Amino acid sequence: MMRFATDVDASAGRGGYAEAREAGRLMHECRERINRLINGASPDHVVFTLNGTDSLNIAIKGLVIQGMRNHAITTWMAHNSVLRPLNALAERGHMEQTRLPCDPKTGLVDPDDIARAITPHTRLVAIVHGSNVSGTLMPLREIGAICRERGVPLLVDAAQTAGHVPIDVREMNIDLLAMPGHKGLMGPLGTGVLYIRPGLEEQMRTMREGGTGSLSESDVQPLNMPDKFEAGSQNAIGVAGLSAGVQWILEQGVEHLWEHEEELINHMLQRLDEDDMPGLRLVGPPDFQNRCGVFSIVIDGIEPNELSAILEDEFSVLTRAGFHCAPLAHRTLGTDRLGGTTRISFGAFNSEAEVDVLCDALREICGEYAATSAPS
Ligand SMILES: Cc1ncc(COP(=O)(O)O)c(C=O)c1O
Structure with a gap:
């Protein structure tokens, strides 16, 4: 982070000079490392965000289809960064929601309850991987299999598990993985990541639009990844720290x-x-x-x-x-x-x-x- 701040400090994609190219290289390197850590399908589908909450908001709000009935499923074990965006959408009439109760002793959700709650309008199942209250690890594999079979995107809040617990997004059928950078990934505050399964981004709307350094001749948000979801200059100093943290995790395994x-x-x-x-x-x-x-x-x-x-x-x-x-x-x-x-x-x-x-x-x-x- 010190080297980036003192020797580079340029915005990726915003200039052809060496420092801007170096910033772009560093951002891509970090995407590659995170993609490797979670066995993602493509580094370009690793989107940088502000924090875990931002990743969850981009995922949840991005999946709402305007003019259609939208339904989301989550659980009582969810963090406010899932409950509050869903409640805000529900209040504005954009989302119906089912919040599934969990076992009072273990905090576990029953995957069969999720299967029963899915309707033709279900746009997403949002599950916390590890509860930040009880440490409960949710049965992700079972939930992933149900969601994939029923064609419903699975959003996993991995705030407490990314960098701690092995996660394989492909094997676990995770469509969207939200992670803060500053917890288990050992990056600095002000960094976050959203992994989006290739193809799903086409069904998602953007929460914010702006300059991306790409397709500057157009006044419309680009559709290519990760630019679609990364409007504005990025926190490259933070990403430099996040990249070092993730590299350390990869080295340790x-x-x-x-x-x-x-x-x-x-x-x-x-x-x-x-x-x-x-x-x-x-x-x-x-x-x-x-x-x-x-x-x-x-x-x-x-x-x-x-x-x-x-x-x-x-x-x-x-x-x-x-x-x-x-x-x-x-x-x-x-x-x-x-x-x-x-x-x-x-x-x-x-x-x-x-x-x-x-x-x-x-x-x-x-x-x-x-x-x-x-x-x-
Ligand atoms: C389970 C869970 N989800 C989401 C978040 C939100 O992450 P952030 O603070 O990076 O927005 C936290 C933060 O503590 C968390 O524990």
Whole structure:
């Protein structure tokens, strides 16, 4: 990013000089890396966006056909970056929606419910791959097979899984994959990606139009990819950082990174199971099945915000407390009336020793709280 900012700092496609060509090369290199990571069909179908929310908005709003009945399916485990665009479309009369309830213990959606909800007007199924509240990994393969068979585009929100969990868009029948750049892909804030299956872009409308550096003689948005969805100068400095992050993931191998995360998940589950932590409840999948490295916990009698503050102040463990922009997920899991949960998440740079620091801290907090709140 420093090299790009100081030595290049040009807009791709906006000049014939060396710096502009270098910017174009760098953007393409990043598309190639992301395409390889997700086994996409073409780097040109990797579209750069502002963040995960922008990717989801472009996908959801792009699929609405004007003058037709449009229907979308999502689940209660969805993030507000799916719920809110769908609600906004519904309010304006552009979309009907089915929001499927999920299992209150695991957060899993039943793929058969999705199959039953599909109508001739269904324009999209929008599913979160890994819940940012409970860490639930949705049964994507089954859902992908249903959507492909019924001819309905499948949009996957991979905000919590891209770069963490292996994703193969072709094998999993994913038509649209939305990813923030700044989480598992290790890019900077202000970067995001939307992968669009080749051919589907022809059915999608653009959310914004403008200069692309291509077909400048025309005053109409080009139809070629990725230009169709990339109006205006791009965040090339951010893409330089994103590209480096994705290159690191490719070098390590996402399967290898996932194995490491699986070890951390196992270790955490084992400690939660074996240690004496009175009043602590793990929300979401109770075992190793169907989960990624996102854990939500509640401790009886301690507010989620208070628990987060204790973990930070006394143990230097950084967490997030509250509703995590996913209100219906908390309603599903019964944590809405508790003010949400405290959320812990793992990444490639965490170690088992750090999981131990966390679990020791939780045991101490639970022990102290149980002692002070015990009837005298
Ligand atoms: C599941 C999920 N979807 C979407 C988003 C939105 O991503 P962004 O913050 O990049 O817009 C997030 C962010 O936390 C998320 O966790």
